[in-house]
Amino acid sequence: MASGTRTLALRHQFASAEQQKDASTLGMWIFLVTEIMFFGGMFCMYTVYRSLYATAFGAGSNHLDVTLGAVSTVVLIASSFTMALAVNSAETGNRRALITNLIITILLAAGFLVTEMWEWYQLHQEHLMPGSGFRFEGPDPGHVQIFFSMYFSMTGLHASHVLIGIGLLTVTAIRAARGTFPAGYSTPIEIAGLYWHFVDLVWIFLFPLYYLVARHAAHG
Amino acid sequence: MTDHIVSKKTYALIFATLLVLTGVTTAIGYVDLGRMNVVVALAIAAFKGVLVVLFFMHLAYSRRLTQLTIVAAFLWLSLLIALTLADIWSRGWIVGTGK
Amino acid sequence: MVTATQATRENYLNVNYGVKSWLLTEDHKRIALMYLVAITFFFFLGGAFATLIRLELLTPQGDLVSSHTYNKLFTLHGIIMVFLFLIPAIPATLGNFLVPIMLGAKDLAFPKINLASWYVFMIGGLFTMYAMLAGGLDTGWTFYTPLSTAYSNGYVVTTGVGIFIIGFSSIMTGLNFIVTIHRMRAPGLTWFRLPLFIWSMYATSLIMVLGTPVLAVTILLLAVERLFGLGIFDPNRGGDPVLFQHLFWFYSHPAVYIMVLPAMGVVSELVCAFSRKKVFGYNFIAFSSVAIAVLGFLVWGHHLFVAGQSVYAGMIFSFLSFMVAIPSAVKVFNWTATLYRGSISYQTPMLYAFGFIGLFTIGGLTGLFLATLGLDIHVTDTYFIVAHFHYIMVGGTLMAYLGGMHYWWPKMTGRMYPEGWSKLSALIVFLGFNLTFFPQFILGYLGMPRRYHAYPEEFQVLNVMSSAGASVLAVGYLLPMVYFIWSLRYGKVAPDNPWGASGLEWQTTSPPPPENFETTPVITREPYIFDPPVPEEVKVG
Numbered sequence: 103m104a105s106g107t108r109t110l111a112l113r114h115q116f117a118s119a120e121q122q123k124d125a126s127t128l129g130m131w132i133f134l135v136t137e138i139m140f141f142g143g144m145f146c147m148y149t150v151y152r153s154l155y156a157t158a159f160g161a162g163s164n165h166l167d168v169t170l171g172a173v174s175t176v177v178l179i180a181s182s183f184t185m186a187l188a189v190n191s192a193e194t195g196n197r198r199a200l201i202t203n204l205i206i207t208i209l210l211a212a213g214f215l216v217t218e219m220w221e222w223y224q225l226h227q228e229h230l231m232p233g234s235g236f237r238f239e240g241p242d243p244g245h246v247q248i249f250f251s252m253y254f255s256m257t258g259l260h261a262s263h264v265l266i267g268i269g270l271l272t273v274t275a276i277r278a279a280r281g282t283f284p285a286g287y288s289t290p291i292e293i294a295g296l297y298w299h300f301v302d303l304v305w306i307f308l309f310p311l312y313y314l315v316a317r318h319a320a321h322g
Numbered sequence: 323m324t325d326h327i328v329s330k331k332t333y334a335l336i337f338a339t340l341l342v343l344t345g346v347t348t349a350i351g352y353v354d355l356g357r358m359n360v361v362v363a364l365a366i367a368a369f370k371g372v373l374v375v376l377f378f379m380h381l382a383y384s385r386r387l388t389q390l391t392i393v394a395a396f397l398w399l400s401l402l403i404a405l406t407l408a409d410i411w412s413r414g415w416i417v418g419t420g421k
Numbered sequence: 422m423v424t425a426t427q428a429t430r431e432n433y434l435n436v437n438y439g440v441k442s443w444l445l446t447e448d449h450k451r452i453a454l455m456y457l458v459a460i461t462f463f464f465f466l467g468g469a470f471a472t473l474i475r476l477e478l479l480t481p482q483g484d485l486v487s488s489h490t491y492n493k494l495f496t497l498h499g500i501i502m503v504f505l506f507l508i509p510a511i512p513a514t515l516g517n518f519l520v521p522i523m524l525g526a527k528d529l530a531f532p533k534i535n536l537a538s539w540y541v542f543m544i545g546g547l548f549t550m551y552a553m554l555a556g557g558l559d560t561g562w563t564f565y566t567p568l569s570t571a572y573s574n575g576y577v578v579t580t581g582v583g584i585f586i587i588g589f590s591s592i593m594t595g596l597n598f599i600v601t602i603h604r605m606r607a608p609g610l611t612w613f614r615l616p617l618f619i620w621s622m623y624a625t626s627l628i629m630v631l632g633t634p635v636l637a638v639t640i641l642l643l644a645v646e647r648l649f650g651l652g653i654f655d656p657n658r659g660g661d662p663v664l665f666q667h668l669f670w671f672y673s674h675p676a677v678y679i680m681v682l683p684a685m686g687v688v689s690e691l692v693c694a695f696s697r698k699k700v701f702g703y704n705f706i707a708f709s710s711v712a713i714a715v716l717g718f719l720v721w722g723h724h725l726f727v728a729g730q731s732v733y734a735g736m737i738f739s740f741l742s743f744m745v746a747i748p749s750a751v752k753v754f755n756w757t758a759t760l761y762r763g764s765i766s767y768q769t770p771m772l773y774a775f776g777f778i779g780l781f782t783i784g785g786l787t788g789l790f791l792a793t794l795g796l797d798i799h800v801t802d803t804y805f806i807v808a809h810f811h812y813i814m815v816g817g818t819l820m821a822y823l824g825g826m827h828y829w830w831p832k833m834t835g836r837m838y839p840e841g842w843s844k845l846s847a848l849i850v851f852l853g854f855n856l857t858f859f860p861q862f863i864l865g866y867l868g869m870p871r872r873y874h875a876y877p878e879e880f881q882v883l884n885v886m887s888s889a890g891a892s893v894l895a896v897g898y899l900l901p902m903v904y905f906i907w908s909l910r911y912g913k914v915a916p917d918n919p920w921g922a923s924g925l926e927w928q929t930t931s932p933p934p935p936e937n938f939e940t941t942p943v944i945t946r947e948p949y950i951f952d953p954p955v956p957e958e959v960k961v962g
Contacts, residue, residue: 114527114528114936115521115526115527115528115529115530115532115605116530116605117605117941121604121605124385124604125530125531125600125601125604125605127384127388128387128388128391128599128600128603128604129530129531129534129596129597129600131388131391131392132391132596132599132600132630133596134392134395135391135392135394135395135630135631136592136596136630136631136633136634137634138392138395138396138399139395139398139399139402139631139632139634139635140634140635140637140638141638142398142399142402142403142634142635142638143402143634143635143638143639143642143668143671144638144642145399145403146399146402146403146406146667146668147642147653147664147668149403149406149407150406150407150410150661150664151653151659151661152360153407153410153411154410154659154661155659158659168348168351172344172348175344176341176344179337179340179341179344180337182337182340182374182378183333183334183336183337183378185378186328186333186336186377186378187330187333190327190328190329190330190333193327194327232649232650232651232652233649233650233651234650242659244652244657244658244659245658245659247652247658248652248653248658248659248660251646251651251652251653252653254651255642255645255651255653259638259641292380295378295379296379299374299375299378299379300379302374302378303371303374303375306367306370306371306374307364307367307371309344309347309367310347310351310363310364310366310367311363311364311367313351314347314348314351314359314363315359315360316359317351317352318351318352318353318354318359319354387603394631395631398631398718401718401719402635402671405719405721405722405734405737405738406664406667406668406671408731408733408734408737409663409667409722409725409730409731409734410661410664410731412731412732412733412734413729413730413731415731415732415733
């Protein structure tokens with residue numbers, strides 16, 4: 103059978119290569135639908151609690167480092183750009199560029215995680231991690247703790263997806279380096295790319311929702 | 323899936339737009355627009371998201387079914403949020419008093 | 422006509438032997454059988470818990486087990502029956518087996534993912550069993566906060582992890598079915614030539630893919646709150662326990678449609694085959710499956726009527742719950758109209774189909790009572806609810822599952838089951854079921870609460886009837902276990918089409934070859950066309 107060999111033969115259940123590619127792509131999109139609903143449950147909770155505790159959410163948000171947040175956003179968007187370039191390299195049969203772009207994407211992703219861990223560490227030092235060690239001097243500490251509970255839950259879930267993405271992209275890069283993909287066969291890279299862009303998409307929403315709640319109130 | 327290959331130039335343009343919009347949303351975050359802050363932030367995020375989905379993820383060049391699939395997902399999520407908020411926002415109302 | 426060579430022809434069962442050829446198979450038919458073994462085991466495990474519950478409820482005092490243990494019994498009964506039996510039963514066994522064949526395909530779109538889904542299911546099941554053996558869970562299968570997050574001493578996180586993992590199995594199956602149905606139909610097989618079973622599997626898969634992730638994230642948050650003391654469901658810090666219920670039921674209500682839609686698909690096939698007639702209103706039944714899937718996502722708040730949800734939201738959900746009954750009613754009308762002037766034969770699968778139609782109608786109508794805000798306040802959290810959902814899940818889904826198993830058993834195994842015993846079992850199941858659950862409607866209306874291990878004296882007679890019924894029901898379920906296994910060795914060798922039914926699955930051998938068909942079929946006409954039966958094909962029951 104095809105698995106383990108250096109070429110990607112047509113799997114027996116498919117009638118044509120086009121059907122196989124169509125099916126694989128649709129399959130990944132449907133998986134992304136499940137991811138949208140997965141993160142979506144948390145976005146729903148966020149919406150409810152922000153509407154109930156707007157002031158506390160603003161106060162909590164202003165304890166996050168907006169510079170780190172913005173830098174993270176830029177890094178992740180850049181990684182999406184290099185991922186798109188990787189797909190382009192695969193489509194045009196440029197193996198060196200493909201591997202280079204994948205490696206840059208992975209490095210940017212790792213950079214994102216490092217920034218994130220640094221942010222978390224800062225918050226931990228300020229006793230803003232929810233749980234028994236949580237301390238907040240200010241009104242509504244309970245509601246502020248909920249803000250941080252949501253923050254750590256959502257960024258944590260997102261970070262785990264970044265980590266999985268790094269694994270996925272590493273495997274893809276290794277396979278590319280081994281010559282597993284025939285020239286012009288871009289489906290596996292496209293599919294990995296779909297996953298990666300989704301991870302970026304989630305952060306595009308997380309950044310303003312967590313870091314920019316009430317920045318105007320932070321002044322003065 | 324069509325065999326349309328998106329050019330590197332298109333990607334670069336989208337990337338630049340996303341960076342600019344990131345800057346815009348951050349800057350606007352410091353301006354007090356009252357209730358409109360969250361609306362504007364979400365609108366910008368949604369626009370960025372649409373760019374990623376259409377061009378980086380090739381949805382603009384994908385088959386109709388694929389496009390429908392993603393629309394359905396966001397529709398479903400909005401159902402979850404809308405009906406849950408319908409409860410949360412009407413909790414304090416008392417039936418029959420118009421309050 | 423069955424020849425000696427047919428029985429030894431190469432098919433998916435005898436093409437290779439050995440444990441590895443099963444555990445590493447990519448053949449959807451073998452994976453279906455592996456699921457069959459697993460869910461049968463879990464069904465009897467869930468049944469064991471039901472037995473203990475009904476034994477306790479023979480007497481008004483809580484004298485068999487303590488209230489804490491009783492809480493664990495009904496919790497584990499619910500979790501095992503819902504997640505480890507009802508949700509996978511028809512999709513993962515009959516669905517896995519039939520979907521590619523009914524589409525004229527060689528296999529599902531992603532066979533490796535299919536195999537992986539079975540392993541994921543087994544791992545999730547093992548986690549749940551570990552939690553059960555380690556001491557169990559007492560929160561009810563609904564895991565409501567803050568009991569589950571802050572106060573319960575049971576194995577909440579372990580069980581939660583088990584269910585989280587099982588959920589992925591569901592998602593993988595649904596994803597596989599959606600892609601296969603969209604992309605791998607045989608030439609000429611347009612959407613409106615598909616068997617109704619496929620329409621119902623498609624609708625079911627939509628629910629699996631859209632709903633299950635929300636359950637997954639809810640359980641994840643529950644576990645994280647319990648482990649790290651987060652506070653998102655803690656009222657002391659401003660958390661809202663009702664929000665947990667919103668998220669939980671957003672999946673768990675559509676989940677009941679995951680359980681019933683495949684059953685309705687089976688019934689559509691059985692009604693047509695055993696009345697030898699084209700289904701009445703094909704388009705309506707097809708669209709009603711999708712309508713149930715869609716509308717089923719809009720009604721979850723009817724589980725929160727007395728939970729603290731606003732009355733206005735309650736009114737919206739009540740109205741929507743009435744709406745969702747309509748497509749189900751459409752199906753019942755259309756099946757009945759199909760029977761009219763059909764050439765009906767009363768073989769075992771048809772008996773189960775009749776059972777489904779009657780019992781599902783009762784269960785569904787009582788659902789309308791519950792959708793009515795005023796009445797629900799009176800009967801919520803009583804045995805009326807328990808009776809309602811058992812009429813649908815046991816009287817409905819389980820009956821359809823048994824009907825489907827009997828109908829397709831010859832195709833899957835190449836053997837006929839003994840018709841006399843199967844008819845007897847069907848009768849025992851029907852009688853046992855009604856004796857078990859009808860009294861519960863009355864008990865609930867009279868006010869007996871659910872999830873209590875003791876009750877007032879005056880409820881004893883009805884409870885004894887219910888427990889007696891349960892013992893009859895148990896016999897009805899054990900008999901098929903015995904004769905199905907018996908039939909594998911001693912059953913009559915089955916022809917390709919023992920029922921004279923229409924459908925692609927009957928155009929291939931019993932059991933089918935590994936790639937389902939000798940040559941890819943080409944479809945030129947709509948389904949359920951019945952030519953006059955050929956003598957060798959029709960088994961007179």
